[in-house]
Amino acid sequence: MNLKMCTFVFALQLIPSALLAAEVTITFPPSKSTLAGGDQTFVIGKVSPPATQFEINGVQVTPYRTGSFLTMMPVTPGKNTLRIKAGSREREHIFYLPKAATLPFQPRIEPLFPARPSGVQTGQSFSVRCKAPANSAISAQVGERVLVLKPEANDPTLYSAELNFSSALKDLPVTFFSATLPDAPAGTLSALAGPVAYTVTGKLFETQARPATGANAVHLPPDFNLLSTGYAGSSHTVWLENAPYYVDQRYLKQIKTPAALTKAQPLPDLGKGFGPHPPKNKSPRETLIVLDAGHGGSDPGAIGPSGLTEKKINLIQVRAIEKILKAAGYQVLLTRVDDTYIGLYDRVRMAYNKRADAFISIHYNSCASTSNPQERRHISTYVWNEIGKTLGRAVHSELEKISPARSIGVQKGNLAVCRNPAVPSILIELDFITAPEGEELIQSTAFQQSAAEAILKGLRAWSGQ
Numbered sequence: 001m002n003l004k005m006c007t008f009v010f011a012l013q014l015i016p017s018a019l020l021a022a023e024v025t026i027t028f029p030p031s032k033s034t035l036a037g038g039d040q041t042f043v044i045g046k047v048s049p050p051a052t053q054f055e056i057n058g059v060q061v062t063p064y065r066t067g068s069f070l071t072m073m074p075v076t077p078g079k080n081t082l083r084i085k086a087g088s089r090e091r092e093h094i095f096y097l098p099k100a101a102t103l104p105f106q107p108r109i110e111p112l113f114p115a116r117p118s119g120v121q122t123g124q125s126f127s128v129r130c131k132a133p134a135n136s137a138i139s140a141q142v143g144e145r146v147l148v149l150k151p152e153a154n155d156p157t158l159y160s161a162e163l164n165f166s167s168a169l170k171d172l173p174v175t176f177f178s179a180t181l182p183d184a185p186a187g188t189l190s191a192l193a194g195p196v197a198y199t200v201t202g203k204l205f206e207t208q209a210r211p212a213t214g215a216n217a218v219h220l221p222p223d224f225n226l227l228s229t230g231y232a233g234s235s236h237t238v239w240l241e242n243a244p245y246y247v248d249q250r251y252l253k254q255i256k257t258p259a260a261l262t263k264a265q266p267l268p269d270l271g272k273g274f275g276p277h278p279p280k281n282k283s284p285r286e287t288l289i290v291l292d293a294g295h296g297g298s299d300p301g302a303i304g305p306s307g308l309t310e311k312k313i314n315l316i317q318v319r320a321i322e323k324i325l326k327a328a329g330y331q332v333l334l335t336r337v338d339d340t341y342i343g344l345y346d347r348v349r350m351a352y353n354k355r356a357d358a359f360i361s362i363h364y365n366s367c368a369s370t371s372n373p374q375e376r377r378h379i380s381t382y383v384w385n386e387i388g389k390t391l392g393r394a395v396h397s398e399l400e401k402i403s404p405a406r407s408i409g410v411q412k413g414n415l416a417v418c419r420n421p422a423v424p425s426i427l428i429e430l431d432f433i434t435a436p437e438g439e440e441l442i443q444s445t446a447f448q449q450s451a452a453e454a455i456l457k458g459l460r461a462w463s464g465q
């Protein structure tokens, strides 16, 4: 026993221990951080010893039995100070909110096309468009030409005029103007003599073609060729099955147009050699499940009141699932086995390249600072496409049975790891890590075991194995 310990034991006899040694740690909001906004925030952290009651800004806080606590606090723009008083000790914890904007509303013209340097085809009609207050007289100067814009029938704050170029030209300046509003310089316009051919240089799943209709994006494999008829900023308009799609130019390289390339270019089939989904007539031994522990390395994910990181508990839970799936005979591959960061698309590619039968990503949820994690606490499973949906439903219906948290069911989530077009992929938010009860539950081996068993049950129900 050293001298420090002697003093501690002696002091204990005189003052109630909770008041003497109380140590309050705030996990959120982090010290000197800046929150997004709002008029309240959750404050989470832990106190030791766990039963210590203390005050934040004069409000009594009663910790959960683990010592983790959650309380909501009002906040104001600028500097915010939490005064934490435990026994005779008092200290401050500072964080910030953005200062309230004081700019008065200024009516103005907002260019829509071209908003950025853009390219169109010669001979093809297109619209220059902007947004401005209704009943304004709006014109556009396009190079030497002046166009009068008309309000659109369904929205009087949208103005447009049709235009086409008969010959190729480069970087024509465009400005929208009105007698009553400040000038609005827009992106430049170029006219391209003909369609340009591109090939995909981006990695698989990194390169997406977004349909103009708002339907699901399509993944383009490397070395896939496309015709482009224009661009807006960094986005190229390319054609697949005679419909326009947008692709980020970072993933494209111009090539000499191959003779066979047309706007009717068929959509790539990335599902070739995969399936059926669910795997029919396959034994568990022939079935490969990829388990993905979310986050890792420099990305901790969400953080619980006691400082538990999502990346750490994700991996612990994944290890429990791995054990139970292997015992049931399944082949299992983990996207990460230690505390390293793996890119989202690397995780997806791993499942694709191994021709996995299912991909399950494990996460724990949190909420915006303005909401109360205790009230928001729930479990959910995210899916994106049809092949993911059946797997998600089967697994989630088993998880609902074992989780004490409210279930919000299977949700459609446009998440990188869910978009795999060939491997049924789901992302499970197994509880709220920022709620003290959730944080305690997910660390218990009993819960980890029953969650793993539920996932196995769901997989079996899905695959009929």
Ligand SMILES: [Zn+2]
Pocket (backbone or CB within 6 Å): 294, 295, 301, 302, 310, 363, 364
């Ligand atoms: Zn996460």
